[in-house]
Amino acid sequence: MYSKILLTSDGSKNSEFAIQHALQIASDEGAEVIVLHVVDNKHLSNIHEDEIGQTNFDEYTDKVLNHFEQVIKELEDKKDEKFRVKIRKLALQGRPCDVIIKVCNDENIDMIVMSNSGKNKVDRFLLGSVTEKIIREAPVPVLVIPANYSPN
Secondary structure (H helix, E strand, O other), X not given: OOOEEEEEOOOOHHHHHHHHHHHHHHHHHOOEEEEEEEEOXXXXXXXXXXXXXXXXXXXXXXXXXXXXXXHHHHHHHHXXXXXXXXXXXXXXXXXXXXXXXXXXXXXXXXXEEEEOOOOXXXXXXXXXXXXXXXXXXXXXXXXXXXXXXXXX
16 A cells, blocks of 8 residues: 655654654555655754754754664664665755655655644744645645654
């Protein structure tokens, strides 16, 4: 059913749960996972407050993608087995919603897995919720890990 899964990653704690779900689905389906990190250089909306001013975009992107690899290793250590999943990483700049939809179309994605950042109401009002826009505009199913998710 799924051969390519797009996993959006912002480096947040909640995105770790999205990683876990995407890898499990990909493992079950024999799908490839494309990990996408988008740097919104216009609004800085996806850079955590404590990171702004301390790092440049390339360093921040490297940090997020390295964190992704670390999470996979920790999941594999817990599971005592490797995920047999092809993983490709992309880091792009632009408006996150637009970039995610473009990659979805360009890469023939079958499913998007993403976490809800849990932004406060003011941020959502001013910037809009990327998650909400993706749910409305994506041409494929979207699995969203809610901000208040806590696995059993």
